[in-house]
Amino acid sequence: MRVCDFDYELPEEKIAKYPPEVRGSTRLLVLDRHTGAVTHTSYCSLDVYLQQGDLLVLNNTRVVRARLFAFKSTGAKVELMLLEKHREEQSLVLYRGKLKKGDRLMAYDHELLVTDLVDNGVARIAVCDGWPLINLFERFGGVPIPPYLKRDAEDVDQERYQTVFAELPGSVAAPTASLNMTPELLEKLRSNGVDVMTLTLHVGLGTFLPIRVDALEEHVMHREFYSIPPKCAEKIRKVKAAGGRIVAVGTTVTRALEHAGQRIETFTGDEPLTGEADIFIYPGYQFRIVDHLLTNFHAPRSTVLMLTAAFAGPDNLRNAYSGALAEGYRFLSYGDSMFIC
Numbered sequence: 001m002r003v004c005d006f007d008y009e010l011p012e013e014k015i016a017k018y019p020p021e022v023r024g025s026t027r028l029l030v031l032d033r034h035t036g037a038v039t040h041t042s043y044c045s046l047d048v049y050l051q052q053g054d055l056l057v058l059n060n061t062r063v064v065r066a067r068l069f070a071f072k073s074t075g076a077k078v079e080l081m082l083l084e085k086h087r088e089e090q091s092l093v094l095y096r097g098k099l100k101k102g103d104r105l106m107a108y109d110h111e112l113l114v115t116d117l118v119d120n121g122v123a124r125i126a127v128c129d130g131w132p133l134i135n136l137f138e139r140f141g142g143v144p145i146p147p148y149l150k151r152d153a154e155d156v157d158q159e160r161y162q163t164v165f166a167e168l169p170g171s172v173a174a175p176t177a178s179l180n181m182t183p184e185l186l187e188k189l190r191s192n193g194v195d196v197m198t199l200t201l202h203v204g205l206g207t208f209l210p211i212r213v214d215a216l217e218e219h220v221m222h223r224e225f226y227s228i229p230p231k232c233a234e235k236i237r238k239v240k241a242a243g244g245r246i247v248a249v250g251t252t253v254t255r256a257l258e259h260a261g262q263r264i265e266t267f268t269g270d271e272p273l274t275g276e277a278d279i280f281i282y283p284g285y286q287f288r289i290v291d292h293l294l295t296n297f298h299a300p301r302s303t304v305l306m307l308t309a310a311f312a313g314p315d316n317l318r319n320a321y322s323g324a325l326a327e328g329y330r331f332l333s334y335g336d337s338m339f340i341c
């Protein structure tokens with residue numbers, strides 16, 4: 001398959017530029033991947049489609065304030081974008097401007113040192129007074145809303161570009177399928193006998209990067225660190241063994257579970273399952289763990305769109321997207337969602 005197979009026309013006015021006024025009030029398109037049948041409902045009605053014994057898996061990563069401006073001694077401004085956390089490290093930044101190893105920058109009365117240039121446009125930076133770099137960004141940085149919103153972050157983004165259950169800081173993009181998950185909906189699901197577990201995958205800027213090759217087989221997927229707690233892995237194994245259904249909330253959860261799939265199936269330990277998820281899922285992939293998927297409407301030619309097509313079936317997804325556009329659904333991070341069952 002080729003990247004152009006996953007292109008479609010997304011009018012600018014269909015992109016949700018802001019979150020809905022009330023969290024959880026978005027629409028939900030339910031797609032039966034076996035028949036292609038589509039039902040239009042609301043996100044807060046998700047409980048109708050789950051049943052006792054199902055396991056809902058969420059990503060509890062927390063989005064950090066990742067965008068910061070620093071200045072050279074010449075007065076030149078350099079934009080820095082903190083990269084996602086990999087294991088214990090979060091000292092790499094994507095920079096816009098000219099930097100070289102040994103450069104010193106000033107940001108909010110703190111001196112920064114460029115200790116290394118790691119890759120094209122990526123530098124390793126230290127705060128000279130000993131502050132962890134993440135602390136500097138958390139204190140002075142801005143919310144890293146997606147570039148396709150074509151606006152600066154505003155006060156509303158500080159709360160709404162974050163899930164209500166965010167816990168472990170490390171992401172520079174939100175796990176958007178659960179931005180509209182509410183405590184009320186989670187409580188309703190639990191009261192119906194649906195178990196809820198969390199894992200952590202720190203979402204990176206790679207989720208927004210375009211694919212620069214045409215043949216899918218030539219694309220090198222970005223890596224994102226994940227950790228699946230032993231209780232979560234054991235619960236997944238037991239639910240699968242009992243014939244229950246694993247419901248992944250988002251493509252980030254899906255990538256973590258499928259990357260760790262073989263280890264989950266044989267899990268017996270008491271340590272988290274960790275790894276660097278570099279799995280590229282596109283049509284033809286056979287899912288080992290995930291049975292249902294809750295996800296947003298994704299951008300053309302994106303890797304998350306390809307993952308969704310692999311799960312739903314390309315023709316089913318194409319028809320569902322065409323119908324969603326015709327029905328006025330709102331697309332991308334702050335938009336409406338799909339439940340693929």
